Amino acid sequence: MYTHSEFSLIAPAKLNLFLHINGRRDDGYHELETLFTFLNYGDELHFKLSTDTHISISGDTNGIALTDNLIYKAALLLQTHCKVDMGAKINLTKRLPMGGGVGGGSSDAASTLLALNTLWNTALSLDELADLGLKLGADVPVFIKGKSAIAHGIGEQLEYLELPPKWYCVVFPNQHVSTAQIFTHPDLKRDTPKLSGDWQQQILTNDCEPLVKKLCPEVEKTLQWLLKYAPSKMTGTGSCCFVEFASQVQAQDVLANLPHTWQGFIASSVSTSPAHTELAAIIDK
Ligand SMILES: C[C@@](CO)(OP(=O)(O)O)[C@H](O)COP(=O)(O)OP(=O)(O)OC[C@H]1O[C@@H](n2ccc(N)nc2=O)[C@H](O)[C@@H]1O
Numbered sequence: 001m002y003t004h005s006e007f008s009l010i011a012p013a014k015l016n017l018f019l020h021i022n023g024r025r026d027d028g029y030h031e032l033e034t035l036f037t038f039l040n041y042g043d044e045l046h047f048k049l050s051t052d053t054h055i056s057i058s059g060d061t062n063g064i065a066l067t068d069n070l071i072y073k074a075a076l077l078l079q080t081h082c083k084v085d086m087g088a089k090i091n092l093t094k095r096l097p098m099g100g101g102v103g104g105g106s107s108d109a110a111s112t113l114l115a116l117n118t119l120w121n122t123a124l125s126l127d128e129l130a131d132l133g134l135k136l137g138a139d140v141p142v143f144i145k146g147k148s149a150i151a152h153g154i155g156e157q158l159e160y161l162e163l164p165p166k167w168y169c170v171v172f173p174n175q176h177v178s179t180a181q182i183f184t185h186p187d188l189k190r191d192t193p194k195l196s197g198d199w200q201q202q203i204l205t206n207d208c209e210p211l212v213k214k215l216c217p218e219v220e221k222t223l224q225w226l227l228k229y230a231p232s233k234m235t236g237t238g239s240c241c242f243v244e245f246a247s248q249v250q251a252q253d254v255l256a257n258l259p260h261t262w263q264g265f266i267a268s269s270v271s272t273s274p275a276h277t278e279l280a281a282i283i284d285k
């Protein structure tokens with residue numbers, strides 16, 4: 001039984017190293033194949049147990065109403081599902097750009113479920129938490145499971161794999177892209193055949209990239225600018241773009257030269273989500 005009453009937990013960024021869209025289901029969701037990796041960089045959440053059932057969020061709420069915040073939705077879902085008679089005071093330090101394709105909202109939700117499952121001693125398994133998380137967003141289960149993976153289905157069927165660690169420079173071109181807008185657009189490419197054979201021998205792209213480049217010229221500019229350094233890609237439905245390197249210095253060099261109109265960060269990839277690594281250390285204390 002976990003007996004401490006407060007701790008902090010990271011909500012890491014993800015990158016989609018490729019994203020193929022294989023079709024559209026009758027409910028509007030898309031069948032995907034996408035490679036998720038986690039970064040050692042993210043939002044910071046602080047959780048403090050309350051003896052009443054109130055759930056509050058302070059810090060960088062960025063104008064999102066309490067009941068719309070995925071952190072609140074996650075906390076309420078777990079509280080209701082497990083009939084918990086405690087609450088939580090949650091503080092958010094936001095570092096991940098919103099609507100940037102690095103999964104900040106989904107990661108915040110997943111870290112909230114992981115943290116409160118510990119703080120409230122609800123003892124749900126990762127499978128049970130992932131099933132709950134899927135109600136909040138297609139990306140939440142991968143953050144709950146916390147292992148780099150190729151996702152199938154709508155993003156919830158996970159095939160785990162180890163990836164060699166790399167350094168990334170991730171650039172946010174100061175434009176937010178709505179996932180729903182991209183997935184409802186008539187021009188989105190939706191007919192990429194499913195992967196067969198060794199995926200590492202195939203051409204792996206992001207099917208959202210051509211459409212987002214057309215809709216957001218700043219994304220096109222960012223991808224072009226990054227090409228000076230390495231092959232550039234967009235993550236998820238955008239708008240963040242990234243380049244991959246073997247060493248930190250190479251990633252740092254790109255960041256040092258970034259035009260002032262954009263924002264960026266560098267981070268290394270990890271096969272296990274840093275939220276899981278941190279939580280294991282907290283529980284062991
Ligand atoms: C595309 C991806 C790839 O990682 O990333 P983002 O760019 O958003 O981070 C995700 O699958 C996004 O996951 P998430 O952001 O949790 O999606 P949801 O909240 O469930 O859905 C947002 C919108 O996208 C659509 N959607 C989402 C996932 C999917 N496989 N098909 C869809 O058509 C939904 O219909 C909804 O209108």
Ligand SMILES: Nc1ncnc2c1ncn2[C@@H]1O[C@H](COP(=O)(O)OP(=O)(O)O)[C@@H](O)[C@H]1O
Pocket residue numbers: 064068069070071097098099100101102103104105106108177179236237238239
């Ligand atoms: N805690 C949160 N952090 C970020 N976005 C949130 C949060 N709660 C709700 N949202 C909503 O979810 C939308 C998508 O956010 P985010 O996950 O950052 O984008 P993406 O899926 O492109 O990475 C935001 O535009 C915002 O309206």
